[in-house]
Amino acid sequence: xxxxxxxxxxxxxxxxxxxxxxxxxxxxxxxxxxxxxxxxxxxxxxxxxxxxxxxxxxxxxxxxxxxxxxxxxxxxxxxxxxxxxxxxxxxxxxxxxxxxxxxxxxxxxxxxxxxxxxxxxxxxx
Numbered sequence: 001x002x003x004x005x006x007x008x009x010x011x012x013x014x015x016x017x018x019x020x021x022x023x024x025x026x027x028x029x030x031x032x033x034x035x036x037x038x039x040x041x042x043x044x045x046x047x048x049x050x051x052x053x054x055x056x057x058x059x060x061x062x063x064x065x066x067x068x069x070x071x072x073x074x075x076x077x078x079x080x081x082x083x084x085x086x087x088x089x090x091x092x093x094x095x096x097x098x099x100x101x102x103x104x105x106x107x108x109x110x111x112x113x114x115x116x117x118x119x120x121x122x123x124x125x
Contacts, residue, residue, distance in 0.1 A: 067092070 012072030014020055059065065071083045080096070087094035104115050 033057055042053070044050075046054065069083075069086065071079045071086075073079050083096075086092070101115070104112055105119070106112065107115075
């Protein structure tokens, strides 16, 4: 639109400019009267408290559910390699048994104490 005198600039090209903050807006909205009487999950907006509920609703309404994959096989079969590749490709965490055991052993609770004792007991065998 216009006379063609304005040049399109990508946001990433100007993001670090000193004057970019003058292009931002700090608007406050209020709820339309058409929506009064509804039970809002997060009347103060999206924050750390409301994000888990929003995430849950997003997943439920789209039929998205957590996927858990166990990669198993004999030693040197490439389990770790392929699990790492899956993790990278899908952007999901790669959790190993070793990480779980190490985390549990560091826990300062009854389970951590029980695990440390059991491992010491097994070392003596």
